[in-house]
Amino acid sequence: MDTTINKLRIISLPSPDTSAAGSPAAALGAIAGALLTKIFEVQINPEQITRNFGIKYREPNAPGANGSEFQFDKVNPEELELRFILDGTGAVLQNNMPSPDMVGNLLNALPAEAQAAYVPVKVLQLQAAVYDFIDEKHRTPFILVQYGKLVFMGLLMNMSVNYNLFSPSGIPLRAEVTLNLKAHTPFKDSAALLSLLSPDLTRRHQVVAGENILRICDDVYEAEKYYLEVAKANGLTNFRNLKPLTNLILPPLEKTPAS
Numbered sequence: 001m002d003t004t005i006n007k008l009r010i011i012s013l014p015s016p017d018t019s020a021a022g023s024p025a026a027a028l029g030a031i032a033g034a035l036l037t038k039i040f041e042v043q044i045n046p047e048q049i050t051r052n053f054g055i056k057y058r059e060p061n062a063p064g065a066n067g068s069e070f071q072f073d074k075v076n077p078e079e080l081e082l083r084f085i086l087d088g089t090g091a092v093l094q095n096n097m098p099s100p101d102m103v104g105n106l107l108n109a110l111p112a113e114a115q116a117a118y119v120p121v122k123v124l125q126l127q128a129a130v131y132d133f134i135d136e137k138h139r140t141p142f143i144l145v146q147y148g149k150l151v152f153m154g155l156l157m158n159m160s161v162n163y164n165l166f167s168p169s170g171i172p173l174r175a176e177v178t179l180n181l182k183a184h185t186p187f188k189d190s191a192a193l194l195s196l197l198s199p200d201l202t203r204r205h206q207v208v209a210g211e212n213i214l215r216i217c218d219d220v221y222e223a224e225k226y227y228l229e230v231a232k233a234n235g236l237t238n239f240r241n242l243k244p245l246t247n248l249i250l251p252p253l254e255k256t257p258a259s
Helices: 024-038 102-108 112-130 190-196 213-221 224-233
Strands: 009-013 039-041 049-052 055-058 071-075 079-087 142-147 150-166 172-183 203-206 247-250
Touching: 009 024, 009 112, 039 102, 039 112, 079 112, 079 150, 102 112, 112 150, 112 172, 213 224, 213 247, 224 247
Parallel strands: none
Antiparallel strands: 009 039, 009 142, 049 079, 055 071, 079 172, 142 150, 150 172, 203 247
């Protein structure tokens, strides 16, 4: 059984046009290099995500005419609303799983009594990822939202932060964040970009009774043939009989076509 908890991620992208760097491969390499400092992972997954789809019609304004006849104009860009909570009280337990959000990793490593810094720092991190002006690009960032099957590329329309709990010294300990985004998808190499953002940069799996490495590889990678790579990553020499409760690291692997 895979015990990974997938968190919603908000990624700031340097450019929507991968041809700008000379070649798609070069541009994707530049994006990959920037990702570690541009990924914001939510602390608590949102309970609700709102997606809005709209169509615009023209209504001819003929003098003296009764009624109206709508004429199709265009399909409006999809809009996405995200609401999530940031909590710095120390009450939210961290799962200590590896994450591409380096700021989140550092904050999660703090003891509970030092978590008061969590909310202010995460709000600044989020603002830098989705809102702050990019001088060399003369615009705000392009954004990729990834959560489960949801993949949304767009631009920030509005960001609001509602602080509703404070420490005695006035430090915000809890905040409700709302982001309103509008779709913008000119990425020419979106499939390759998403491969850089594989939902599991590194996953962990706890072995249950009766499992073997072939079954685990089939479940995770959809192919048993990756068992040697998994065994190597975990330093296993005898991997046919895995002990229950053993923790395995499941690294990202480049899948090859079935022969």
